[in-house]
Structure formats: C-alpha cells, structure tokens
Amino acid sequence: MIPGVSITEILTLTSILFFIGVYGFITRKNLISILISVELILNASVVNFVIINKYLFPDVLEGVIYSIFIIAVAAAETALAVAIIINLYRQTGSVEVKDTQVMKY
Amino acid sequence: MELNSFLLMRHELSLLAVILILLIAEIFISPGRKKHIVSIAIVLFGLHSISGFFPLADSELFGGMFRSNELIHFFKNVLNLGVLILLLQSADWIKEKMTDKERGTEFFILLFASLFGMYFMISAGDFLMFYIGLELSTLPIAALAAFEVMKRKSSEAGIKLILSAAMASGVSLFGISMLYATAGSIYFDEILLNISASHLTLLGFLLFFAGLAFKISLVPFHFWTADVYEGAPISIASYLSVISKGAAVFILMILLFTVLKPLMHIWENLIYVLALATMFTGNLFALRQENMKRFLAFSSIAQAGFILLGLITGTQLGTATVVYFVTIYISSNLAAFGVVQAISSQTGRENMKDYEGLYRTNPKLSLVMMLALFSLAGIPPVAGFFGKFFLFTAAASQGYYLLVFLAVVNVTISLYYYLLVIRAMFLRRGDDPIPFFKNKVYMRIGIVLTVIGILVLGLYSPLYDYIYELSGILK
Numbered sequence: 001m002i003p004g005v006s007i008t009e010i011l012t013l014t015s016i017l018f019f020i021g022v023y024g025f026i027t028r029k030n031l032i033s034i035l036i037s038v039e040l041i042l043n044a045s046v047v048n049f050v051i052i053n054k055y056l057f058p059d060v061l062e063g064v065i066y067s068i069f070i071i072a073v074a075a076a077e078t079a080l081a082v083a084i085i086i087n088l089y090r091q092t093g094s095v096e097v098k099d100t101q102v103m104k105y
Numbered sequence: 106m107e108l109n110s111f112l113l114m115r116h117e118l119s120l121l122a123v124i125l126i127l128l129i130a131e132i133f134i135s136p137g138r139k140k141h142i143v144s145i146a147i148v149l150f151g152l153h154s155i156s157g158f159f160p161l162a163d164s165e166l167f168g169g170m171f172r173s174n175e176l177i178h179f180f181k182n183v184l185n186l187g188v189l190i191l192l193l194q195s196a197d198w199i200k201e202k203m204t205d206k207e208r209g210t211e212f213f214i215l216l217f218a219s220l221f222g223m224y225f226m227i228s229a230g231d232f233l234m235f236y237i238g239l240e241l242s243t244l245p246i247a248a249l250a251a252f253e254v255m256k257r258k259s260s261e262a263g264i265k266l267i268l269s270a271a272m273a274s275g276v277s278l279f280g281i282s283m284l285y286a287t288a289g290s291i292y293f294d295e296i297l298l299n300i301s302a303s304h305l306t307l308l309g310f311l312l313f314f315a316g317l318a319f320k321i322s323l324v325p326f327h328f329w330t331a332d333v334y335e336g337a338p339i340s341i342a343s344y345l346s347v348i349s350k351g352a353a354v355f356i357l358m359i360l361l362f363t364v365l366k367p368l369m370h371i372w373e374n375l376i377y378v379l380a381l382a383t384m385f386t387g388n389l390f391a392l393r394q395e396n397m398k399r400f401l402a403f404s405s406i407a408q409a410g411f412i413l414l415g416l417i418t419g420t421q422l423g424t425a426t427v428v429y430f431v432t433i434y435i436s437s438n439l440a441a442f443g444v445v446q447a448i449s450s451q452t453g454r455e456n457m458k459d460y461e462g463l464y465r466t467n468p469k470l471s472l473v474m475m476l477a478l479f480s481l482a483g484i485p486p487v488a489g490f491f492g493k494f495f496l497f498t499a500a501a502s503q504g505y506y507l508l509v510f511l512a513v514v515n516v517t518i519s520l521y522y523y524l525l526v527i528r529a530m531f532l533r534r535g536d537d538p539i540p541f542f543k544n545k546v547y548m549r550i551g552i553v554l555t556v557i558g559i560l561v562l563g564l565y566s567p568l569y570d571y572i573y574e575l576s577g578i579l580k
Binding site: 018021034038041044048049060062063065069070073076081087091101 | 232233237240244247248251254257258260261262263264267268271274275276278279281282283285286289290291332335336
C-alpha cells in the first residue's frame with residue numbers, strides 16, 4: 001500500500017501508459033520507436049499485476065511473480081527484435097519503416 | 106514433488122533431451138561433416154515422436170500449473186507428426202543452403218524450442234505457464250523467420266512477426282491482469298469458480314482473446330500473416346500455418362470450453378462475427394494473389410474461419426470436430442507447402458504463373474498438389490471434406506443455420522481460387538514450364554506421408570470415434 005494513493009489512480013496511470021503504447025505502435029515510423037512503444041504496453045501490464053496483487057489480494061504473491069516473468073520475457077523479446085533490426089540496418093542502412101519495407105499488403 | 110512425477114512430463118523431457126543432444130553434437134561434430142546433423146536430428150525427433158505414442162497417465166504437476174490428459178497427449182502426438190513431416194520436407198533445403206554456413210543445427214534447436222513452448226502452452230494450468238509457453242513458442246519462430254540473413258525479405262518478415270507478436274502478447278497480458286483483478290487468481294480452476302460477466306471481466310477477456318486471435322490470424326489481427334509467410338523460409342511459413350496455428354486453436358478451445366464457459370453467451374456472438382469476417386476476408390483476398398506463399402497464407406486465414414464454426418458450439422461434438430479438422434488440416438496444408446517447397450528449392454520459382462504446364466513436366470508433384478488443394482477446398486473423396494462436413498454438422502446441431510449457410514458460400518468461393526491453381530497446372534501450357542526434376546529421398550518421404558494422411562484420415566472412421574471419446578474429458 002502506498003499511503004494516500006488509491007488503486008484507481010494507479011490503474012488510471014497504467015491504462016494511460018497502455019494506450020500511449022498502442023498509439024505509438026500504430027503511428028511511429030521508426031522501428032526503434034515501435035519497439036519502445038511495445039515496451040510501454042508490457043510495462044503497463046507489469047505495474048498492473050503488482051498493484052492488483054498489492055491492493056486486492058495481498059496474501060498470495062501470484063501477481064508479483066507474474067510480473068518478474070514478464071520482465072524477463074520482455075528482455076528476451078527486445079534482444080531478439082534489436083538483433084533483427086540490426087540485421088535489417090546492415091542491408092538497408094536505415095531503420096525507418098518506409099525504407100525497410102518491400103512487401104506491401 | 107517426487108522424482109517419479111517428473112516422468113509424467115515425458116513429452117517435454119524427451120524433447121528437451123533431443124535439444125540438448127543436438128547442442129552437444131554441434132560442438133563435437135567437425136565442420137566438414139555438419140551435413141550429418143540433419144539426419145541425426147530427424148532420427149532423434151522420429152524416436153521422440155514414437156515415444157509419444159506409449160500410454161501416459163493423466164497428471165497435474167507444480168501445484169496445478171502443468172496438467173495433461175489423454176486429449177492433450179493425443180494433440181501433442183499430432184503436433185509431433187506434423188513437425189516430423191515438416192523436417193523431412195525441409196531437410197534438403199537445410200543440407201544444401203544452411204550447413205555450409207554453419208547454421209544447420211540452429212534451425213533444429215530453434216524449431217524444437219518452439220515446439221517445446223507449445224507443449225507447455227497446451228498443457229498450461231494457469232496463466233503464467235500459458236504466457237511463458239506462448240512466448241517460448243513465438244520467439245524462436247521470429248528468429249527462424251529472419252533466418253536467411255542475406256535476404257532482405259526474410260529480415261522484414263522477422264521484424265514484422267516479432268513486433269506484432271510482442272504487441273499481441275502485451276495486449277493479452279493487460280487482459281490477463283484484468284481477469285486476475287476480478288477472479289483473484291491466475292489458476293484456471295479458481296478463475297472458473299470466481300468468474301462473472303462484469304464489465305472488467307469482459308474487457309479483460311476481449312484483450313486476452315485478441316492476443317490468441319493474433320496467433321490464429323483471425324481477421325482484425327491477420328495483417329502480419331501474408332507478409333511473414335512470403336518473406337520467411339517456406340518451412341517456417343508452413344510451420345506457422347499448421348503447427349503454430351493448430352496449437353493456438355487447441356489452447357483457445359480448452360480455455361473457452363472450460364475456464365471461460367460461464368461467459369459463453371458473450372463469446373458466442375464474438376466468434377460468430379469473427380468467423381464470418383475471417384472467412385470472407387481470407388477468401389476474397391486469396392482470389393487476387395499471384396505468389397503461392399501469399400496465396401496459401403490467405404487460404405490458411407480462411408481455414409481458421411472455418412475452425413471457428415466448431416469453436417462456437419462449446420460441446421463435446423465441437424471439441425471432437427475441431428481436433429479432427431486440425432489433424433486433417435495439418436496433413437493437407439503440409440502437402441501443399443511441401444510441393445511449393447520442392448519446386449522453390451529446385452528452381453527458386455514461387456509464382457502461380459510458373460506453375461503453368463506443371464502436369465506435363467512433373468505429373469506426380471502436380472497430382473499431390475491437386476489432392477492437397479481438393480482437401481483444403483473440401484471435395485468429397487479426400488479427408489478435407491469430412492473435416493469440413495463434421496465442423497458444419499457441429500455448428501448446425503446448435504442451430505447456427507445462417508452461419509453454416511454462409512460458410513458453404515465461402516467454400517464455393519474458395520473452390521474457385523483453388524481450382525485456379527489446378528487449372529494452371531493441368532490445362533495451361535506455360536511458355537516457360539518448370540523443367541522435370543527428381544526430388545531427394547527425404548522430400549519424397551515427407552510428401553508421401555502427407556498424401557497418405559490426406560487419403561486415409563478421412564476414410565478411417567475409428568480415428569474420429571477415438572477423438573470423440575477423448576473429447577469427453579473437456580467438460
């Protein structure tokens with residue numbers, strides 16, 4: 001429990017964080033920025049899990065443990081994405097979406 | 106927990122052993138003899154597949170995080186056979202293109218790691234195990250999609266897959282956190298007791314569903330499919346369209362029919378709309394594709410729409426038909442991808458125009474392709490017909506007559522574009538037909554196995570009875 005802060009305020013914060021991530025994912029034109037937006041979405045859920053655990057169900061640590069796993073998996077995901085971006089950069093010399101894309105829907 | 110209870114995870118342990126043996130083999134086999142690793146991997150995986158058929162007791166391990174029963178064992182065996190056929194089909198490609206660059210073993214290790222994740226995903230007993238399994242099954246595939254590092258398209262496919270997969274799992278996680286908030290637990294059994302149709306639960310369910318719908322490539326979440334299939338190596342496109350999709354359908358079915366059953370009046374409508382959207386979009390976009398891989402991508406989207414017809418029922422019949430259809434779909438789609446891979450690895454040509462006059466030069470391959478496409482379209486003598494027929498029966502038994510009617514309309518549309526390929530192969534004389542070539546042994550075994558699957562699975566009725574009996578477990 002954080003004194004003076006209710007669960008609603010924190011959940012509002014994480015929801016805003018989540019939607020900033022979704023907005024960024026759709027509008028950004030740079031692969032690294034898209035990756036950062038994805039991280040925002042994942043971190044919004046991490047905070048969600050911890051806060052829900054702490055405020056609503058403080059007896060069992062399910063949510064906290066879940067968030068540790070999310071952090072670990074997100075790190076692996078980012079590493080892989082960055083590796084592929086670097087490979088793409090070697091071939092095209094750019095990380096902008098419009099330069100890297102050859103297949104169109 | 107006793108040591109003995111670990112043996113109840115025999116599928117996982119033996120696959121892990123295969124992965125470790127391959128890692129050691131990679132160190133000790135000298136660079137000149139790396140080609141043998143392909144045979145070693147296939148033999149080891151074959152042994153692993155055979156070991157899966159021995160009976161195994163039902164289990165619930167790690168305090169309910171991991172559970173498995175006969176239906177899950179059966180589905181793991183189906184996945185094993187699918188991967189085995191896929192390995193046979195891609196063996197020559199790895200031997201010729203990858204082993205001299207020292208990259209043969211990686212392919213197998215990543216592919217098996219992804220299958221390992223799928224095992225855990227389909228036997229998950231709580232959302233944590235489910236999430237880890239889902240990620241473990243997706244990440245290696247993204248690495249494999251970008252496997253041909255010198256090809257720009259391959260890297261593009263990889264980045265598209267990894268970014269959309271990360272986004273989908275993030276959205277899904279946000280939904281799971283809401284389900285956790287309302288139900289107070291991440292264990293499926295306890296969620297089932299506490300779930301109610303409150304607004305927060307519904308929002309959580311929708312977000313969670315979006316993540317899985319992405320893996321099955323249902324329509325609003327299908328944008329990655331065609332590009333990834335086109336850019337990735339063919340064996341990976343094939344893996345994504347059969348194994349990965351099949352496993353995701355299976356876990357979605359388990360979740361909908363058990364944990365989320367109290368919300369059935371909600372997800373019925375959701376699936377109704379998604380099924381229609383998926384079938385129509387997949388079929389209509391498939392009409393205008395020129396590239397065979399993109400064509401098969403949209404065809405696999407449309408097939409996912411048909412699978413939803415079985416999911417909408419929520420009954421034992423629904424479970425049985427979905428598992429049966431996925432089994433048949435794996436063999437018919439692997440046959441189609443096998444032919445595309447055989448032609449592409451010999452001549453490097455992938456467009457529908459290149460297939461003109463194929464019957465004159467390669468009659469056997471074009472017959473296999475014809476059988477595969479007939480099975481995908483659902484024409485009577487082959488297995489695909491029975492799969493679709495049972496799915497439609499399941500949906501009709503719950504009174505979804507309009508949905509079944511629209512699905513039949515879609516089958517007709519799909520027949521048109523499947524026949525386009527068959528017309529190109531049999532009736533057209535191309536200006537520049539693909540010359541005659543002989544397939545290598547592995548490829549030939551892989552294709553023959555799929556043909557046996559297409560011909561036998563539909564006519565051998567004890568298989569369906571067996572699946573129906575197993576489906577009773579899911580209540």
